[in-house]
Amino acid sequence: MNVEDLDIGDVIYAANTIIDDGSIPDGLEGEILAEAGTRGVITLIGYVEEEQARSVFLVRFEDKDMNLGSPVGCWVEDLTMEPRLIN
Template sequence: MRIEDLDIGDVVFAAHAITDDGSIPNGLEGEVLAEAGARGVITMIGHVEEQPERSVFLVRFEDKNMTLGSPIGCWAEDLTVESRHETIPGGFKLS
């Protein structure tokens, strides 16, 4: 499945560490907003006015306590539909 085919409410994962590029109000540029592999949910899908063919996804990622954070604007290349961790019988995760 392609990221572009997803909809609001779909689960995604951070393809890499997502950092503040300076566009978060009152944020710290370079701060890690979502760790690589973090699970999130799409809350809105939009487009950049200057690039209407390019989608931007608002995603709320879970932290280590499984608490959803504030929405983060992500490009399709920031996201993946597959977890970086595999669960094996017994509930153990491989990374």
């Protein structure tokens, strides 16, 4: 199974640190949205109109208090199914 096989409601993790690229309404470009290894839940799966073969996942990542944040658009390569071990 891989990320593309997941569905809405499934748990996922940030594969790398996810940073606002300026596309989040009312967001701050350069702000860290999720550190690598942060757990989240998939809330929507769609595609970019210009690239219909490329999936985009809306993910709500947990904060340090385990509260879900606002949805963040992520590409498949931004996500992993395995939690990252922290040394």
